[in-house]
Amino acid sequence: MPPLSEQVRKMMEEQERLAKLTNPARELTASLERIGRVSSLGLEPSKLSRLTSLRLQEQAKAIGSSGHLAGLSANEMNRLHGAIGAFDGFRRNPLYTDAARHLAEFKPNELYRGLHSDELRDLAASFRTNPLLADDLASFAVSNRLLRQMGEMNQPWINKDNPTRSIAGFAEMQNVGATLLSRPAYEDVVSDAVRHALGDWRGVTMPSIEKFVDPVFSNDFYTQHGIQTELTDFSTPAFEEGMELAGFRPLTDVDLNKPVDALEISFERNNKAHDRLQRIEYHMRRFIEGVLTKAHEGKWVKRGVPKTLSDRWKDKHAEDVNAGRKPRATLMDYAEFSDLWQIMEPGSNWPLFAGNFPNKEDAQISFRRLYIIRIQVAHSVLLNNTHALMLQVEGTLVMGAIRPDEDHDWLK
Structure with a gap:
């Protein structure tokens, strides 16, 4: 029998999987993307059913809950934005008027924030005390440049639910650029x-x-x-x-x-x-x-x-x-x-x-x-x-x- 912690982990993963399947925001994304695929085949919006329109309306209303939006990763949120944008071509069709109105009212929850000054100080301190960086002037220079780049960001970029992931992703982005361009x-x-x-x-x-x-x-x-x-x-x-x-x-x-x-x-x-x-x-x-x-x-x-x-x-x-x-x-x-x-x-x-x-x-x-x-x-x-x-x-x-x-x- 696996240890209790492993059982709990698997149970939590299954709960997370089920939550993803039932999240109305994800359902809405999937619905809009299906419509986009149909339209790319040349099928007119008027050929799509009223049932589809009603389902879109229900899903669009449901995502008014901030909890549903908070359950989305940034990539999923970008995917939803893209699907909503592609839906614009259907807005003149009478079947989709109500669904389009609900989508137009959709305002995503604030998923991001800026980097707090105390976080920047903590990162700077960790770079200064890192023995590997201290022995490698090139790496230390890179770390200082990375701190400066983080401090120059104007757009909110830190995921509130996973700031470590955002910082790691930003650091990797800067590393890719520095490597390619040098x-x-x-x-x-x-x-x-x-x-x-x-x-x-x-x-x-x-x-x-x-x-x-x-x-x-x-x-x-x-x-x-x-x-x-x-x-x-x-x-x-x-x-x-x-x-x-x-x-x-x-x-x-x-x-x-x-x-x-x-x-x-x-x-x-x-x-x-x-x-x-x-x-x-x-x-x-x-x-x-x-x-x-x-x-x-x-x-x-x-x-x-x-x-x-x-x-x-x-x-x-x-x-x-x-x-x-x-x-x-x-x-x-x-x-x-x-x-x-x-x-x-x-x-x-x-x-x-x-x-x-x-x-x-x-x-x-x-x-x-x-x-x-x-x-x-x-x-x-x-x-x-x-x-x-x-x-x-x-x-x-x-x-x-x-x-x-x-x-x-x-x-x-």
Whole structure:
């Protein structure tokens, strides 16, 4: 028979599991996400039943209880925000008028607070008295920088129910930024830091890209494959401010020194993500075209591009000409994002690119993650903190690899 403490622990875990299943806030999130999946298939809101509308109304009313909201993690709260935002498209439908009104009245409980001055003092004291840090001036300098960054946060970022998790997540965020922005892309220490933060996808069999349009599927996939969830377990404004302090340019132009609307930041984040992906794609085309031209001169398309891709590009070029449209500058400009890795990957081509991408498998994972985000943006999926983190990290890696002599702020 297991010890009593083990029995109690299992009983508490089961109670927590049941509480999660019956929490109206989680039920509401699941309902809205189901509606979002139906709408993505082209089904009009009018085809959805009145019963669904009534269920939404009941769930929206039920989450007025602060206890239900307090039971949500920050990631779950962000997920609920995203589902509510996606619901906006249904608000003109008569079936959903009442449900939409209740959702509009929904005001989330304050889950976060700022870092108290006494907490900052205690952290500073613990750093000063840590014998490992005292013997390592570099680590001590890092700890001082971390304290300064914590003190500079304006948005509430400490989870009231789990402040230790928030502090650990913030510290890891700053460490990822410091590592990526101070070392060459795909260096071993950089790859180790990225795997620790985002998960190790080496050897993972990838599902079809279309499945990642479903935010529930993508979140579950990331969690199952090792992403450090404390890195993203912040409100959207606090996450963006923390990433800026870590050295990344935020995916918003909103003044984060003032109170902000998380949903509006989510909309702006998608627009910024589209802009960054465009820039990555543009620079990748130029980089690949330059490498192949250097190797094969005027025959780079024939010798360096798989025939299935070059034939498709030529067909698109011919369509532009036949339609009286101005053709794109070069055939490479007809390449899709997914084409880029297919050009680099073959054994005959890879030696040309290996100098910039010393670890082929890590490079492939970067392209996979960026392609996932590109598909989500194309389908108007509101990007959560996890997607934003992946875009910032993998975008920085790829751009650092193809423009190693440029400033890390590649958006200038």
